[in-house]
Amino acid sequence: MNRRTNTEWLSALRTSGQAQEEALEDLGVVIKSGLPYALSRWLSPSDPQFNTLVDETTQETLLRVLDQLDSFEGRSQFTTWVHKIAIRIALTELRRKRWRDSSLDEIMDDEDRPAPQHLMADSTISPEATTEQTDMVSHVQRIIQDELTEKQRKALVMLFIQGISMDDTARKLKTNRNALYKLIHDARLNLKRRLALEGLPIEDILASFQ
Amino acid sequence: MKFKELFTRARKLFKKDTELPPKAVEMLIQRLLITQDEELDCGEFFKLIDEYVEHDLRGEDAARLMPLVRHHIEMCRECHEEYDALMSILEGLAWQQIEG
DSSP, X not given: OOOOOHHHHHHHHHSOSHHHHHHHHHHHHHHHHHHHHHHTTTSOTTSHHHHHXXXXXXXHHHHHHHHXXXXXXXXXXXXXXXXXXXXXXXXXXXXXXXXXXXXXXXXXXXXXXXXXXXXXXXXXXXXXXXXXXXXXXXXXXXXXXXXXXXXXXXXXXXXXXXXXXXXXXXXXXXXXHHHHHHHHHHHHHXXXXXXXXXXXXXHHHHHHTO | OHHXXXXXXXXXXXXXOOOOOHHHHHHHHHHHTTOOSSOOOHHXXXXXXXXXXXXXXXXXXXXXXXXXHHHHHHXXXXXXXXXXXXXXXXXXXXXXXXXX
């Protein structure tokens, strides 16, 4: 396989014909040699799905690279840029499969269905908690009800309690991962501002949960 | 079908707002300790992570050079996983080259 500089990769991929075909073939080899290092903690290499995932991810990555070639700004090695695209594709697929296999989609499609009882229980407050501590927790919960929107609270339950991935939570809330991050960031900022206004130090609140 | 839709709408009118269980409240409050006014979203992070990882691998202080990227790694589980995966690939390939 030819070793190429960033400029050589770009110029070969932008041509057509044999030079592009060779570059795509070489890039496929680069992706396939890297992916097992990223995937081995998710899927055993002996798993029958492993090779399929590597092949499908490689094909999808090559298409995406060609499509997004102009967005490469040369901030890194071209191949590092390609590996990150491959990772995004492979992990998104693995997360999607993980939830589909655990039938969580079914659970989440029924929005009235409560989360498992053990997750909803007041388990973080010990039976010996003082009245002061339980009052603090209830007070913070009231502030959250005031400051956060229904959508923000729903997102937090999915992410923190049900352990649903960002991509799946975004899909369920009919948004995208970037907007979801912004939604949660806004929630944190609003809450932080309100707690500061009320003179409630975050460390003291956390101590109430101990 | 129409009756079912009407029934669903009526039920939603009386439905209680989502309330965060204490565990979620605690996790949210913990994140407030490192919440910043300026943060990268996952898309902005994705644009920069290859550059960040290469700083890291060259032994440079990537966290100091690109603090917003470091912060996002701490805030976002998925992006943290993608950062780990990219590091694994580049380290694995570097070892392969040394051994090969």
